[in-house]
Amino acid sequence: MAQPATLRWIGDLPGVLRLIDQTRLPGEFVEIDLQTVEQVWEAIRALRVRGAPAIGCAAAYGVIVGIQDFLKAARPEFDARLQHVLQYLATSRPTAVNLFWALDSLRDVAASLPTETPAAIARRLLDEAQAIEAEDRKMCTAMGQHGAALMPDRGGVLTHCNAGGLATAGDGTALSVIFAAVAAGKKLQVFADETRPLLQGARLTAWECHQRGIPVTVVCDSMAALLMRDRKVSAVVVGADRIAANGDVANKVGTYSVAVLAKAHGIPFYVAAPSSTFDLTLDSGAGIPIEERSAAEITHGFGKQTVPDSVKVWNPAFDVTPAALIAGIITERGVIAPVDREHVTQHLKP
Secondary structure: OOOOOOEEEEEOOOEEEEEEOOOOOOOOOOEEEEOOHHHHHHHHHOOOOOOHHHHHHHHHHHHHHHHHHHOOOOHHHHHHHHHHHHHHHOOOOOOOHHHHHHHHHHHHHHHOOOOOOHHHHHHHHHHHHHHHHHHHHHHHHHHHHHHHOOOOOEEEEEEOOOOEHHHOOOOEOHHHHHHHHHHOOOEEEEEEEOOOOOOHHHHHHHHHHHHHOOOEEEEOHHHHHHHHHOOOOOEEEEOOOEEEOOOOEEEEOOHHHHHHHHHHOOOOEEEEOOHHHEEOOOOOHHHOOOOEOOOHHHHOHHHOOOOOOOOOOOOEOEEEEOHHHOOEEEEOOEEEOOOOHHHHHHHOOO
16 A cells, blocks of 8 residues: 655745644644744654654745745845754754755755845745755665665564655655555564554654554564564664764664664674754764654653652753664664764765
C-alpha cells in the first residue's frame, strides 16, 4: 500500500502547507493545513511533523507561509518580515541541523536578489522550498540503494525511533534502507524499539512497516539487549538529527544505548542520513545542542499520570553516539566506513 506524502505544498501563491499530524497516529490519520508561520512553528515544536529532513522541508515551506501576506509590501517591510520569519522558525527545535540548513538556503536565495520585488522573491523562495523537498526524495532513494547491500539476506533488523517516510519527504533514511532491501528480495523482520517517552517507534515505525506489508514487531526499549543476545537481530539501522565532523551522531535519546549494546554483541550498527545532516562546524558530538523537552511528556505521557507529583524529571530528546560505535554512515553518496574525521571529510568533498 502506498504511503501518503508526509507533507506537501497545496496551491501556488498564496498556498498552504499540508502535512500528516503524526501526533494522531496510529489511531487516526489526519492531515492539517498550516496557513500561518505560528502554526508551522507549533507543528514542528509539538512533533506534528518530525524527523530532521521533514523538519527542514516544513521549515522551508513555513517561510513561504510566513511571507505570502507581504507580497505587495515595500521591499524594506518585506525584508524585515522575512528576517523575522527565519529567526522565529529557527527557535522551534534546536538539534535537527536540517532545519537550519533549509532556512539558510532560503536566506541565501533572498540575499542574491537585492533588486527584485517581494512577489518575485517569494516565487524564487517557493521554487527553492520545492527543490529541497524534491532533493530529499531523491536522497532517500539513494540512501536506500546504498544501504540495502548492508542488510542481511534474511533475519532481524532493529531500529530506534522513526526514520521512515514520516520523517522525510521520501521513503525515509533508516527505513529507506529496509524498504530497498525488501524490494530487492531480502527477507527481513523489523524490530521497532517502542522509543519512549513519545513512542515514535511503536506509533510510527510500526505503522509505516505495516502499511508496506513488512513484518514488524514492537519491543520495549529495555528489550534490545535480550534481542541481541538471542541473535534475533543481525543489524541495527537508525537515522540522525545532526552529525559532527568526527562522525559522532545525535539521534533520538536511547540510540546511544542501542549502539553500546550492538558493539557488545558484535552486531553492526549503521546510521542513515543525508549529507545535509552533517554539521562540519562542530568538531565532535560534544558541541551538538541537545533539546530538553517538557517534563509532562514523562509525568503525564498520553494523558495518564505515571510519576508522583513534585518528583524531578530529566527529558533530553536526543543523545550522542560516538563514531567508534558506528559501523558505517549511509548517505546519498555512499557509505562512510570506517567512521572517523578523515573519512567524513573525504566523503563530503564537493
